[in-house]
Amino acid sequence: MSFDYDLFVIGGGSGGVRAARMAAGTGARVALAEEFRMGGTCVIRGCVPKKLMVYASSFSQAFEDAAGFGWDVPSASFDWTKLIAAKDAEITRLEGLYRGGLNGADVTTYDARATLSDAHGVTLSTGETFTAAHILVATGGRPFVPDVPGAEHAITSNEVFDLPEMPKRVLVVGGGYIACEFAGIFNGMGAKTHQFYRGAQILRGFDGEVRGHVSDAMIARGIDLHLGTDVVKIDKQADGLHVSCTNGAVCVVDQVLYATGRVANTEGLGLESLGLSLGRTGEIPVNEYSQTAIPSVYAVGDVTNRVNLTPVAIREAMAFVDTVFRGIPTPVDHDLVPTAIFTQPEIGTVGMGEDEAAKTCDIQVYRAAFRPMANILAGRDERMLMKLIVAKDSQKVLGCHIVGPAAGEMIQMAGIAIKMGATKADFDRTCAVHPTAAEELVTMKNPIEVAQVA
CATH class of the missing domain: 3.50.50.60 (FAD/NAD(P)-binding domain)
Incomplete structure (x- = not known):
């Protein structure tokens, strides 16, 4: 059977765009449909604008802290409209890069809503219909609001x-x-x-x-x-x-x-009419290769409700392309994914928490809680927290947890070591960088407690 495209991607977020570009790079004929804006949740109304707002909101504390370091900062005021305008300009710039990347890879794009008409068929809100050897659903998720009066x-x-x-x-x-x-x-x-x-x-x-x-x-x-x-x-x-x-x-x-919470964007896509059963929050069940029960239909990203993070969606997309278009079966690795949470104070985490790890084996817990240097002159009592969860017998580091300034930056590096299977001895023999908060990760010598597996 002859198809219009080798791959039709539904959804222009990070996972969908990466899959489309990489598949096109193999010589495949690829199309992508997006009903809103290219870039998906992360770029348009998620990670990127949120991080910009986190930066903006952190200046209020910085102005206060500056006095402890000898600065006389005049009374500051905040202009919401200026921030939103600057944010909008940056989002527009990034969306242009996404579109430019697709065009440069010779991916055909459609600014329309796409639904599945059958295992190889796609119908657009414009009325156009296409066939594809493979269909990739990458429609992400949306916020869930409970049914509360008002x-x-x-x-x-x-x-x-x-x-x-x-x-x-x-x-x-x-x-x-x-x-x-x-x-x-x-x-x-x-x-x-x-x-x-x-x-x-x-x-x-x-x-x-x-x-x-x-x-x-x-x-x-x-x-x-x-x-x-x-x-x-x-x-x-x-x-x-x-x-x-x-x-x-x-x-x-x-x-x-x-x-x-969030639910998967699968409503009205036509999946259930094809006989595909969805999960409790509308997510699409897939196997380790991101393939659904319909062999020609795949799904990546938040719509599958596996590990709902942008870098994970991108890795799922690349594994999909390797499997389907490069002939290299590549299962997706969701183990030991480092994560940053931009609370204030910030969190960086990878691996198991203390309670979770204690259910799997006997563990040792190393902890450091201290005021970071910047807080001392600023007169702030807020403390950083660092934890290493270590398997008692093997001494393998099972988890690392950081709370405080630059936790997200630190956890990226710690994630490399832990993904490689680092032991506590590997951390110990690494020379500290002084004076930094991160040096605490390699100077915690004695466990504060030992937990026996339940």
């Missing part, structure tokens, strides 16, 4: 980057990394920031001590964090949004930002 008055991470003005009072609902990051952003920009999380502690899934350390630091920085608390209803009134809580209180704010 939820239509709330926003999500999709809308927060385009607010016409900065809210002076904000409620962030959720306890995951997105919620905690935005709580830090608004707090740093000077908004009165509340955060509700229905669980007992924020950042579920991370090391327990890291969770507590960051929670305490966020509160100390001024975030009004309420654990075990959820929203009952939201009423829009003349003086703001009146949010009724499960504890009986009413919180009045200008904006409510829901960050209560």
Whole structure:
């Protein structure tokens, strides 16, 4: 059978664009359809604009700290509209690079919504239809908002980057990394920031001590964090949004930002009509080669709900191209993925947390908690936290967790060593770089505790 394309990619995010470009580089005829903007969640309304906002919000603390180092900083003011304009210009620049990369690779692009009509067929919202030997779904995810009375008055991470003005009072609902990051952003920009999380502690899934350390630091920085608390209803009134809580209180704010998880963007794609069963949050089940139960259909990125990170989607895309177009079967490696969470303070983590590791073997825990040098003259009590989780018998480092300035930068390097199977002795014989915070990773000599496997 003759097809219009060797590969049709649905979705122009990081995973879809990388797959399209790399496949085209093998000589394949490739097309890609994107209904919104090239770059996907990460570039348009995710990692990139969020990190720019984290930078912007961190200046308020920097101005305060400068006095301890002899600087007399005049009273500073923040202009939300200037930040948004600069952010928009950068996003437009990056989107242009994505489009330019696709054009340069001779990928045919369609600015339209695409759905699957059969195992080899794609229909666009323009009415055009195409056939392809392989179809790759890379449509990502979207924010989930619970069915709460008045939820239509709330926003999500999709809308927060385009607010016409900065809210002076904000409620962030959720306890995951997105919620905690935005709580830090608004707090740093000077908004009165509340955060509700229905669980007992924020950042579920991370090391327990890291969770507590960051929670305490966020509160100390001024975030009004309420654990075990959820929203009952939201009423829009003349003086703001009146949010009724499960504890009986009413919180009045200008904006409510829901960050209560994400679901896969699979609704209406036509997958279920082809007999493909989706997961609980709409995700597409795939095997280790990103192939679905329909042999010609593959999926990568957040739409598969494996490890929902941009670099992982890119690696999944490259493995897909190796497998399908280069004839090199390449399973995707999701083990020991380093991660940075841009809370304030920042988190860097790779491998297992203490509780998780203790369920697998006898472990030793090495910990250092200290005030970084910059905080001493600044007069800040906030402390950094560093942990190494080590298997007692093999001395292999099972996890590394850092909380504090540049944690994300440090964890990238630590991730290399741990991915290579480094032992505690490997860390110990590495000479420290002084004076740095990172030197603590190679100078922790004695375990603070030994946990026996349950």
